[in-house]
Amino acid sequence: MTSSTRGWWRSNALALGLVAVLLPATVLGIGWWQWKYAYPDSGQPIWAVEPGASGTVDLQGATWGPVRAKEVSDTKGLDMPRNAKLILVGVKVTPTSAKGPGCWSPKLIEKSTGRVWLSARTELGLLWDDEEPEDCVPTLEGEKAEPYELVLPYVVPDEAQGPFWVEVEPLFAESRFVRFSVDP
């Protein structure tokens, strides 16, 4: 380095020092912000939380599970189509905070094809029953959240084969959702 080059470095030392600090800080800051916008704040279910040995998951102020699933063969009294079967899924929800969690309608997903079903209570001719909730029960003003079980009748085509996933996406869970594996 010639003396003029060294002189340039010295006279610009302060600016260069600031760039060395600010440039990575800007990159990291914007990068973190964008990642946050794209992932946890996206409102899309991205990270599945699966149960451990207990069969339950703690997420968003509630304990989800255990889950049971059964293929119901006796569908007398229900309006069932031909070439389809009824899979009844129960998901226990035990709120751990004062207000119960809200959630999107729980989905049944066929692992092999990725096909998604939602419960079809209305189409089966079943009226709304507050003992058999299809969606997460909201906690009213002045009440305390009680445990309940989601009763979800899914109508799937005969050729749909297990194993399935049962996915429940709680509201405001920052892209995390609960996923259980079932094989009715």
Place this chain on the structure above:
Amino acid sequence: MTIPPPPPPAVAARSALVPAAASRRRLRTAGIWALSAALVVAAWGLAQVQKPEDASYETFVSATAVGETATARNLSVTVTRVRAGRAVSDGGRWHAEGTWLVVDFDAAAVQDQFGALLQVTNLHLGGRTYSATERGETAADMVLITGVPRHGSIAFELPEGALKGTATLEFAPTYTTVADGVVEVTVDLDSLPLQNEVELDPERWAR
């Protein structure tokens, strides 16, 4: 130090070379012009072949006829029957006069039941687009279940004398059909008898 040789031989040599160099230069110039012309023609050809700017927003159409099943990305539809009438009723208390086209169909979602409702039910006829009526109890916005078809009827209220020509029915599971799939079914209205009253099928499982 030698005395430099007289210029003439070098000049002569240079001038002797000039015609050859000039002709090679002319050939190169001509070649460059020809290449430029060829590129302009190719650019014109490319512009002719290119799709319009809007092309990336076009829908993917699965076309079919009455009685056949067509599948778009998340919708599979079979139009089972088309009827025309001077009045419609929904089997309940609603009854309406006018010029009506009633379409009975079986529809199901293919991949994902989440948010799958039969939201787009349009009729393209005579340069106009009609949407299925919101009047009465019809299967417009019907719930679609993955893999298990449901049956319903929709009705289109048309202006007088519109029931002629070939019509195209358009079905889609969401309003934004940009770059998504739609099902189109062609119907020949000329061969359709005009009934006095048409009763809509109730919404039920497909048979």
Place this chain on the structure above:
Amino acid sequence: MGEQQEAEPATPAVADAATRAASEARMAAWARKMTDRVPTGWLISGAGAILLASTAAFGGLADVPKPKPAELHAGEHFIGSELDMSVVSAAVGSEVRGTSIYPAAGQRTLVVVLDVTNEFDKPRLAATKDALRGIGVEDVALEGFDASRVVDGSNTTFLQPDVPARVRLAWAVDADAVSVGDEIRIVLPDSTHHVGELFTRGDYWSDIRTGAFVTVRVDAVPAEQEATS
């Protein structure tokens, strides 16, 4: 002299390079002379003069005076926002059955019956500012909105192309604003249609303005239509 020394072992390549350099220098000099000849100043002022002259030709840059809205009476048709509208009648009552207007204390329900046909080639949403929601009454504040078909009472969501419909519009108004026997001026909207491109695709109606005033006498809502509490 130096050139002569280099010309001694003159190869055709060097001679070519020299002539090319010379011709390039000539081209550059020619280009500079040509651009110096272009009178940039004259061009700019000339273009400015032409622009001003042309604006004078089409009436200047001031706003084009808007056409005055038409003055109509009940039964006369007006086509605005690609809708053929004709007011049939107007009436005022307390709580009218079939409208979802529930007037508060000190309010009444204003009902206007309108014949409307969509002249556009696609279905139109009825409750938009360029369509039925743009209908108002001069000097009267309207609260709420309801549009139902007279023939079956169904809510009017869409207006199908070329299909005529008789629609009953209802709003809540202050009780002292409109009384039976008053003459009210109903405002019918007009707007300009344009088609969006690319990611703004679709049909838009903008520049919503008053298209016509319809002077109508206000009747009383027939007793059988009033909801008896």
